[in-house]
Amino acid sequence: MMLTEQTPVPEAALPLAPFKAHLRLGTGFGEDSLQDEVLISFLRASIAAIEARTGKVLMSRQFDLNMHQWSDPSAQALPLVPVTAIATVVLIDAAGGEEIISPNRYQLIQDSQHPQLCPAGSLLPTVVSGGALRITLTAGMAADWGDLPADLAQAVLMLAAHYYHYRDDTGLSGGCMSFGVTSLIERYRVVRLGLGRLQ
Known part of the structure; x- marks a missing residue:
């Protein structure tokens, strides 16, 4: 079995402005978009990590x-x-x-x-x-970012912010998924059946 993603989440659908607000980045300067590429990469990484942990596809x-x-x-x-x-x-x-x-x-x-x-x-x-x-x-759970459940959307922003703040950390302690994120996504985890018990 091989699963291939054919249509990645469009860049325009990613919550770049809410993420900047979450990070409390300044606005109104000539270089507002200077970090956009790296911020988008952290958002994509965060979505992928939460999808892997929950077993749910967030964006359609x-x-x-x-x-x-x-x-x-x-x-x-x-x-x-x-x-x-x-x-x-x-x-x-x-x-x-x-x-x-x-x-x-x-x-x-x-x-x-x-x-x-x-x-x-x-x-x-x-x-x-x-x-x-x-x-x-x-x-996917939602075609647009605004249609995602609020707790999942918040978890994506929190994890992306965590990646942003620990972007130079090569150890495990700082870069792991925080308890705040895992508590937000826990109820969305897919229940898997194996060996006669829930996993």
């Missing part, structure tokens, strides 16, 4: 999921949360030929923990020997 964007076979042809678990739409499901034969599967043959089961791609009938379409499949999907 498109991904490709490539596999050689269904994990379960009766219900394929999707590795992103929340999945909001399935754009295409493509079967790829051993010679590289592609067949777009009709949306009438599958359905997206949306779930805040474990979304699935399920067949409209009994099983998902068969993947031939030596073939593969590609699922193009959209995932």
